[in-house]
Amino acid sequence: MFLQLFRYRLKCLLRDRLLIFWTLVFPILLGTFFNMAFMNLNNDEKFEPISAALVTGGGANDAIFEQTVHQMSLGKDRLFNLKTTASKHQADQWLKKGKIKGYFTDGPLIRLYVQETGISQSIMKTFADHYRQNSSAFADIAKANPEAIQKGLLDDLSQQRNSVKEVNTGGAKPNNVLNYFYTLIAMACLYGSFWGNKEVCDTQADLSSRAARLNLAPVHKLKLFLAGCCADLLIIYGEILILLAFLHFILGIDFGTRTGLVLLTAWIGSMLGLTFGTFVSAITRKGENLKFAVLTAVTMAGCFLAGMMIGDMKYLVAEYVPALAWLNPANLLTDAFYSLYYYDSLNRYLINLAMIAVFTIVFGFGTYLMIRRRKYANL
Incomplete structure (x- = not known):
């Protein structure tokens, strides 16, 4: 029964072209524009005599x-x-x-x-x-x-002798433009919240006629919701994989040598985006458009603070408001990808991953508490 619900829900979600555009096509277009704008930014400046x-x-x-x-x-x-x-x-x-x-x-x-x-x-x-x-x-x-x-x-x-030797802290060279693309991936993960928002809106009977029909079906509401969330998660992760492949193989963005951990981070980031969307949608009792606007505003604010628009913003926040850096999911995702690329040690990466997992659990549990006993006097 669960697999059947999952399959039907997946087919239904894949027909939403508007969400596919914003969660897949738009990040790819934005990555292309980033590459056009920053393609020469990382080149070493040539010293002119x-x-x-x-x-x-x-x-x-x-x-x-x-x-x-x-x-x-x-x-x-x-x-x-x-x-x-x-x-x-x-x-x-x-x-x-x-x-x-x-x-x-x-x-x-x-x-x-x-x-x-x-x-x-x-x-x-x-x-x-x-x-x-x-x-x-x-x-x-x-x-x-x-x-x-x-x-x-x-x-x-x-005779001039240099007693200072430059030693890199990791296996990769510093790259001035990678942070922009890593924040782009973080944005794409958090844009997965749009799918979570759609799932909650299609479950709350007071928000749409489709949700009203689903609530009348002889299926346990939680089972229906979990099947839909699994379908959402599969779509989100698939879109992130396509984005990663585009950035790496088409634009030449380097993610380091830890491919498995990069894919794991993308999976956890997809879960974060999904639960973030379901949580915000569950606590916002207004219409779907308002929920969409709230998710977009919060996501872009987080990406701005993570350095997507101004590269130095990430470091300014870390220096002057360090607590905000740890409370920003977009920054945690960006930092996780950069840690895998730059550092030999996994300590910083694991700390970021643990914080992302905490946010995911909080959002998921909060969603469950909000929708598990929601009933309607009439439909």
């Missing part, structure tokens, strides 16, 4: 700095696109016309001339300061210990 000039002199001290600047202007990873001139007036003209960001003079006192402030100018200042510091240090050492020059110790000091 700084247009600079050097006013050359004739002293021995000048030659050292001149050689250093020329070395920094060679090769593919050069720091400067260098122009040289013996005329300070010529360098001033280049600077005023915007052909260079600044220029150095290599006299006994190294000077930097710029017309405006910016990143390029700051890099040039840092380069000049670094040279002055090293030059002063080498001069002091040579004066105090002339043997250091003969032993080549100053050459050792001139």
Whole structure:
């Protein structure tokens, strides 16, 4: 009997083209627009060499700095696109016309001339300061210990060594755009609440004629409701799988290597969306359109706080209102997917999953309490 109810309910639900559009087609379209907008956002910014000039002199001290600047202007990873001139007036003209960001003079006192402030100018200042510091240090050492020059110790000091090693906390590289797509999946899961809303509306006899006919049928109301919820859950999960496949195989979105846990998260997210919809629909005694509006508003507010519209919003909420981050199902789902992608440890993922399970149980039990004894004086 239950399987028959499930099959009939599934056929009935699949005929609702409007809900299929909002819960499947709309997220796919939105993911396509996201990909078009963010396709170049994650590309590493290419460093452009700084247009600079050097006013050359004739002293021995000048030659050292001149050689250093020329070395920094060679090769593919050069720091400067260098122009040289013996005329300070010529360098001033280049600077005023915007052909260079600044220029150095290599006299006994190294000077930097710029017309405006910016990143390029700051890099040039840092380069000049670094040279002055090293030059002063080498001069002091040579004066105090002339043997250091003969032993080549100053050459050792001139070698730059980096003692800091960058270590990734997980097996994947940080990605600037993944959070947008993960919030999209969270939105699609919570849009499954529309199916839950439809199930409750088709069960409450005071909301539709279809529900009135179902309540007159010689079938236990709870069995009918559970069969409908199982059909809803199958549709929601199927839509999420289609969305995941589209994002991964068509748009190239990376979900990491834990495919099984990604699918498990999608399943639990589908259950969350379904129970969220049944709960809100059960406690809202007005018409179906109002319930639909409430579900849409709550879902989009949660996705906004999870960083769907403004990427930094997720981190601002976590920093200033951390309790809200844990009470936002959309954020929990987003964080669960990102934890699977980024972290080696499953601790953070399991915490998110536990919170999602708590919400699902609360919504499901709340729905049961609201509809289990609802009776009508007449139909």
